[in-house]
Amino acid sequence: MSKAFTKESAGDDEDDLALPPLPAGGxxxxxxxxxxxxxxxxxxxxxxxxxxxxxxxxxxxxxxxxxxxxxxxxxxxxxxxxxxxxxxxxxxxxxxxxADPSLHHGNDQVFFGATVTYENQAGVERTVTIKGIDEVDNLQGEVSWISPIARALLKSREGDEVQFMAPGGLERLEIIQVSYPKPATSH
The missing domain is CATH 1.10.287.180 (Transcription elongation factor, GreA/GreB, N-terminal domain)
Known part of the structure; x- marks a missing residue:
């Protein structure tokens, strides 16, 4: 039978987009x-x-x-x-x-919404912003809050060293700077 005459499976109409996984209870x-x-x-x-x-x-x-x-x-x-x-x-x-990251403006600890600059052992600096699963744009330096790098950075502070399991093995990262957007001013 030609493919042109086959009926689409019912599954094609269903929600086959897998929702990105959330941590249990997350x-x-x-x-x-x-x-x-x-x-x-x-x-x-x-x-x-x-x-x-x-x-x-x-x-x-x-x-x-x-x-x-x-x-x-x-x-x-x-x-x-x-x-x-x-x-x-x-x-x-x-x-x-x-979760409004501007609530943490002025804080040097990494929470959701933080923009974090860190340096790896090779001296390479990188800046990432920790955002939600559904809004991340990797090309803009954004990472999901459940990604391995974000999990390694969360709750650390400027000056801290954290360990991160990279594809090439265990890496040490030094937190250089933590920033948050300024709160919106209401007029």
Whole structure:
């Protein structure tokens, strides 16, 4: 039988996006900015993108034969993707624990939301910001609070040395600087 005539499995419609794991009993910490970004994406999907795709699918379906109708087939696929993302975002926002890192402004101890500059044994400095699982951008130097490097850094202070199990073996890291965003001023 040709692949063109096989029915998609029911599993394709289900939420097959695995949620990144949280530590047992852990919370899904997220910064206020990260929470707002996810919420805005969810609202945009529900209020804007999904209605547009539904309209396209409705129009394409009215054109007759659906089996060879590219607009219809693509639209249905896109609707499944949008619905899957809506379910994912809804679940993540429901369990999100917003933690404002600016509350620690001026503190030299590493907590969630800290921007930490550290130096390894080879003298190489690196700066990372510890953020929530759902908001991390590795290209911006952000790491998840449950990542091995973040776990090694958490609760340490400027001047402390911590051990970190890197892929190449055990490394010693010296904490050079810890900073937090300034609290927003209300006007």
């Amino acid at each position: 919370k899904n910490y997220i910064t206020p900015e990260g929470y707002q970004r996810l919420r805005n994406e969810l609202i945009n999907l529900i209020d804007s993108e999904r209605p547009k795709v539904v309209e396209i699918v409705h129009w394409a379906a009215s054109n007759g034969d659906r089996s060879e109708n590219g607009d219809y087939l693509y639209g249905k696929k896109r609707l499944r993707e949008i619905d899957r993302r809506i379910r994912f975002l809804t679940k993540r926002l429901d369990i999100a624990e917003v």
